[in-house]
Amino acid sequence: MRTLALRGGARVAVIAAEWHDVFCLVTRGRVQLELRDGEPGPVLERDAAFWLRGTGVRALRNPGRRVALVRIITPPGSHGPRNPVETPRTPMTE
Numbered sequence: 001m002r003t004l005a006l007r008g009g010a011r012v013a014v015i016a017a018e019w020h021d022v023f024c025l026v027t028r029g030r031v032q033l034e035l036r037d038g039e040p041g042p043v044l045e046r047d048a049a050f051w052l053r054g055t056g057v058r059a060l061r062n063p064g065r066r067v068a069l070v071r072i073i074t075p076p077g078s079h080g081p082r083n084p085v086e087t088p089r090t091p092m093t094e
Helices: none
Strands: 002-006 012-013 023-028 031-034 040-044 049-051 059-061 068-072
Touching: 031 049, 031 068
Parallel strands: none
Antiparallel strands: 002 068, 012 059, 023 049, 023 068, 031 040, 031 059
């Protein structure tokens, strides 16, 4: 299990193959899903759980000013997203 920290305004690209089996939980702040066509999607608040399989979501974005945290849970034998590329870069902790 890892935690993705998204600074205010940061965006992380979602590569479908890497996020296929990943289950996520917003533990702090808010995370907005960026849809396939680049349009803003729903904003998920603290304690919202989601996965991205088959959704076409292309990025996760922090619409707020404070750091948002997302717990990334992967099934046994899966590694999940390797090193998500963020703008600006924010550390991912294990």
